Amino acid sequence: MSKGKVAKDVMIDVFEFPHIPYWFTIRQAIGIAKKSLLTSEKCHHPMAVLVFDEKYNLLGTLSLKDILRGLEPKFLKPTTKAQVPTEDESGLSLLWDTLFDKGAKEAAEKPVSEAMAPAKFFVQPDDPLTKAAYLMVHNDLALLPVLENKKKFVGLVRIREVFDELSSSILEG
Amino acid sequence: MEELINRENPQKLYIQLEEIIKKKIEDKEWAIGSQIPTEEELCKIYGVSKATVRPAISELVRQGYLTRQQGKGTFVCKKIISEGLTMLVSFKELMLEAGINFSTKVLAQTVMMPTDDLDIKLNIPEDKHIIYLKRLRTADSEPILLQETYIPYHVCPQMLAEDIENNSLFELVEKKHGIKITKVKDYIEIAYPDKEEGRLLGLHEGSAALLLTQQFYSGDTQIMYMRSIKRADRFKFLIELERKT
Numbered sequence: 010m011s012k013g014k015v016a017k018d019v020m021i022d023v024f025e026f027p028h029i030p031y032w033f034t035i036r037q038a039i040g041i042a043k044k045s046l047l048t049s050e051k052c053h054h055p056m057a058v059l060v061f062d063e064k065y066n067l068l069g070t071l072s073l074k075d076i077l078r079g080l081e082p083k084f085l086k087p088t089t090k091a092q093v094p095t096e097d098e099s100g101l102s103l104l105w106d107t108l109f110d111k112g113a114k115e116a117a118e119k120p121v122s123e124a125m126a127p128a129k130f131f132v133q134p135d136d137p138l139t140k141a142a143y144l145m146v147h148n149d150l151a152l153l154p155v156l157e158n159k160k161k162f163v164g165l166v167r168i169r170e171v172f173d174e175l176s177s178s179i180l181e182g
Numbered sequence: 183m184e185e186l187i188n189r190e191n192p193q194k195l196y197i198q199l200e201e202i203i204k205k206k207i208e209d210k211e212w213a214i215g216s217q218i219p220t221e222e223e224l225c226k227i228y229g230v231s232k233a234t235v236r237p238a239i240s241e242l243v244r245q246g247y248l249t250r251q252q253g254k255g256t257f258v259c260k261k262i263i264s265e266g267l268t269m270l271v272s273f274k275e276l277m278l279e280a281g282i283n284f285s286t287k288v289l290a291q292t293v294m295m296p297t298d299d300l301d302i303k304l305n306i307p308e309d310k311h312i313i314y315l316k317r318l319r320t321a322d323s324e325p326i327l328l329q330e331t332y333i334p335y336h337v338c339p340q341m342l343a344e345d346i347e348n349n350s351l352f353e354l355v356e357k358k359h360g361i362k363i364t365k366v367k368d369y370i371e372i373a374y375p376d377k378e379e380g381r382l383l384g385l386h387e388g389s390a391a392l393l394l395t396q397q398f399y400s401g402d403t404q405i406m407y408m409r410s411i412k413r414a415d416r417f418k419f420l421i422e423l424e425r426k427t
Binding site for chain 1: 289290291292293294295297298308309311314316335342
């Protein structure tokens with residue numbers, strides 16, 4: 010049990026994270042990530058930018074990993090297991106290194122909507138933290154939006170607070 | 183009763199005629215878009231020669247009150263004489279004064295971080311959130327003005343949820359939220375809208391437009407930055423200068 014704590018007890022203010030609209034390019038997002046996440050005195054965790062639409066609806070999150078993935082050339086994109094047997098493809102990265110300058114600059118002009126992780130999962134303010142933990146573990150998320158009435162974006166739950174609360178009950182028990 | 187030229191008046195005849203015509207337009211006696219009497223008719227009505235009528239009409243054309251259409255005649259202009267340089271006149275007020283049917287379409291009302299040199303234009307740290315508003319204004323069903331407004335979130339967070347389709351931004355900022363605008367810096371230039379801006383304004387690629395950028399202050403604090411792209415064929419700026427005595 011998480012001592013009855015719910016999402017709203019641990020959620021953090023959305024303005025703790027930088028915001029961008031979906032039409033910004035990856036290049037613009039890199040500039041913002043550098044200014045707001047890397048060189049800022051604030052300690053950001055996880056390092057992510059929130060992506061919104063024209064009406065301030067959350068569309069997705071853009072982590073540093075998502076940005077790098079957005080810069081990758083097509084040949085480095087993973088193939089599905091059904092297509093080929095799993096192989097170590099890290100050798101291809103050497104090719105990326107050769108092409109990085111030109112290819113990545115071109116890729117950086119794509120809109121962030123093509124690189125972000127869509128916000129498919131969310132919790133409501135009164136949902137238990139175990140639900141948040143479940144969604145985060147099974148969908149590899151470090152950040153989970155909290156939506157009021159499944160619509161209004163009111164905060165974010167991070168893996169660190171969820172971990173802190175749930176693990177405390179183990180140590181105390 | 184028709185106002186007549188006063189020959190006893192020391193003012194030049196064409197200037198008197200210009201004032202009479204201007205008054206007719208401002209009083210809506212001559213409606214927007216309507217054809218005015220021909221030179222011959224004006225000569226007859228006011229008892230003056232063509233040498234008086236021509237400079238009066240030319241001056242009113244230059245000022246944006248009238249427009250000449252070759253082979254058709256002279257018409258009361260639909261052009262909006264923008265008092266945009268006077269900071270407290272809103273688009274709505276302008277449109278009402280000109281007797282034009284207007285509407286506003288909100289294209290965006292969201293939040294972003296300053297990108298490119300927006301932090302400098304708004305004079306804020308680069309990690310501060312900004313409310314971004316984008317509106318397309320139409321007059322008589324024609325798009326004429328594309329306006330992007332940037333407000334630091336901490337200045338007026340309520341603007342994110344305000345009805346900006348039916349309300350003037352100035353009224354919301356000043357009257358509803360009590361932020362007094364004390365100074366505006368205006369920059370006017372010719373610009374070439376990008377593809378998307380051109381599409382929204384119904385302009386062909388490469389067409390020139392008027393770009394008005396404005397920085398709004400409340401005391402020493404900058405509270406807003408506005409970028410308005412106006413169709414050059416629908417706007418005219420009026421700058422009135424008065425010498426301090």
